[in-house]
Amino acid sequence: MTKPQIWIAAFLTLFIVLFLLQKLTEKKKTPQKPNIVMKSESQKAETPEGLIASLGCITCHRADLTGTNNGPSLKNIKQYWSRENLINYLRNPAANMSGDRFDEYKKKYPNFFMPSFGNVDVKKLGKIADYLLK
Ligand code: HEC
Structure with missing residues (x-):
């Protein structure tokens, strides 16, 4: 091989090596798993159970919603609320308490x-x- 031919061969090899390297690192940079994981996690948080957990309701109402020393049971509250009134209550409890049970709640959970x-x-x-309300 003449000198120019060696140079050309060397550059070609370098080019191919760089090209392959780029392909390899490209593959490593595009795993789509994290996105998929995040999506399923946020979808999980969108279930009512997930929302109730992530908003902290369970610290006072317990995971099974039967109540703790900090808050009453949320079982069987269907009899007290319409959907709209309940949403208003969650948005602003102080202004939307209705019923005698709230006087009892005040005595039972004076600090919460x-x-x-x-x-x-x-x-x-x-x-x-x-x-x-299910
Ligand atoms: C810091 C404790 C605490 C947290 C957190 C909390 N609650 Fe309450 N909740 C109470 C207490 C205490 C009462 C009783 C009313 C009062 O004293 O304000 C109550 C009352 C209620 C009631 C009315 C019960 C009835 O008899 O009609 C509903 C519904 C309710 N909570 C739902 C929720 C939801 C849903 C969440 C989360 C988004 C939540 N609570 C988070 C303490 C809490």
């Missing part, structure tokens, strides 16, 4: 009160309401 969730998307509160 239902926080307002007015900053939460109404659609999410709707999902929770549907779930609680």
Whole structure:
């Protein structure tokens, strides 16, 4: 081989090596798994159970919603609420307490009160309401 031919061969090899390297690193940079995982996690949080857990309702109402020392049971509240009233209550509990049981709640949970969730998307509160009134 003449000198120019060697140079050309060397450049070609270099080019091929760089090309292959680029292909290899390209593959490593595009795993789509993290996206898929995030999607399923946010979808999980969109279920009523997921929302109730992520908004912290379970710290006072317990995971099975039967109540704790900090808050009453949310079982069988269907008899007290329409969907709309319940959503209003979640958005602003202080202004939407209705019924004698709230006087009892005040005595029973003197150090805890239902926080307002007015900053939460109404659609999410709707999902929770549907779930609680099921
Ligand atoms: C800091 C504790 C606490 C958290 C967190 C909390 N609650 Fe409450 N909740 C209470 C208390 C205490 C009451 C009783 C009313 C009162 O004293 O304000 C109550 C009352 C309620 C009621 C009315 C029950 C009835 O008899 O009609 C509903 C419904 C309710 N909570 C749903 C929720 C939901 C849904 C969440 C989460 C988005 C939540 N709560 C988060 C403490 C809490």
